[in-house]
Amino acid sequence: MTTKKLLPLLALCLPLLGQAADPVGTGPLRGTGDLGIAVERARGSLQWLDTSKLASLGRIEGLGDLSHASAVFSRDARYAYVFGRDGGLTKVDLLTGTVVKRVIQSGNSIGGAISQDGRFIAAANYTPGGVKVFDAETLDLVVEIPTDSKVIGLEDIPGNRFGFSLWDKGEIWVADLSENPKQPRITRFTHIGTQPYDALVSPDGRWYVAGLYGENGIAVLDTWNLEAGVRRALPDYGRGEEKLPVYKMPHLETWAMVGNLAFIPGVGRHEVVIVDVSTWTQVGVIPVAGQPVFVMAQPDGRRLWVNFAFPHYDTVQVIDVPTRKIVHEMKPGKAVLHMEFTPRGEHVWLSVRDANKLEVYDTASFKKLAELPADSPSGIFFTARAHRFGL
């Protein structure tokens, strides 16, 4: 047999050497577009998910403290990069279900982002405060950006840039890696407001919006025009009203492209705030069951799925965007921590922490399609995020 004929045979045999119990790679060739992970926050592991089969492919262990974990995906959607609370950054191969590499990059981390070109992973850190940028291939450190503040809302924006906010200082920084990744060009915006708690990026990557915990309103940056600076919007939102206690910090994630509307959680108020992003004004509120944590738009933008902070964390409400009415409510169990849509949104997956399960629902009929056991699950992340800004 010639070498030419041997090579393909060898290539077929190689995946058999993988160590996972039943790695996808040993089976027929497959893509990763329907794969994902769910964080098992207490045991520091992941459920490895197949969203076509509505099944778990196994458990991936050894990721450290995942009490506030999030993940981003490589541009080929094969690898997940998981940011853990203990400062761990773990690269996971979704074809073999194994940890490829893991570095402890700080004492205490909150999340991160992957650059537009997929070459850099940026991690937002609390202790010591700052951003660290890693090579996506090797996880070698590329550059460290100290901030002297807890960093939140780290997002990728077009032009191989990262935007992030400083909780303690009330600033937004943009780090531009397009020219020299080892010496990113930093643009600082000061006095953007008190205690920015999270940020979102519009689906086109243009707008970086930070929510403010310490005062009314949001801070808006047009990443097409940094010279224009950060503008404040919704300064009168909730003015004069006493805030309700917030038992879990809300997240900013979503922007429903229906009439150019963004939907964000009210802070200290049991409502979803509707913002017209063409004018950056508030155009309405939708009263909901509690303090919203995630307000997530289905990929088609037609409905919003909302979960809530303690003590209303057993509830999920669904809002019809055109009519702004709640069209469905369900109580899957205590501590619905996250929701993730399949790439085109026909299904939504929920993590129900205290019930130790993931649930899958049909988004049109609200019928439950599957339940999967998972140990204290929190964030669910599907590979479709690989190709979107700000996720």
Added chain:
Amino acid sequence: MQGTRSATGCRCRSVPAESRTGPVPSRWMLMLSGIAFAALAALTVLALSSLVSPASAEAGAAAPSPARQKELIHLVRQECGFCHGLRLTGGLGAPLTAQAMRDKPAETLEAVIRHGIPGTAMPGWEPFLSEPETRWIVLHLQRGFPE
């Protein structure tokens, strides 16, 4: 009930750290005496508040039941853990490890848990925790919180 807290709180503050984390019964004895004092001072108020909030009547009686202790551990690890970390090593909120907690006055920590810290992200948990439950949490935070 304010009198109860400051009565036990003052006594607690004056004893060395070793005794403070010592046997539980002596601690509850202290609270009992606090309760008696408060009851004498404002019998009606005490009766009323124990009607409104049954848990507050337990102040000097007993530690939370084992089942409730389990719930409290879950609450602290999971709910507080969002900001303070599942392992309580800190995050957006300060670390709640024994090392970070043990030198802080217990009554200050109790007040923070119950009323929050204005101007920060720390909310008050008063609606969900009785005073004895809060005290139990603080005691165990200072000892190193159970898993």
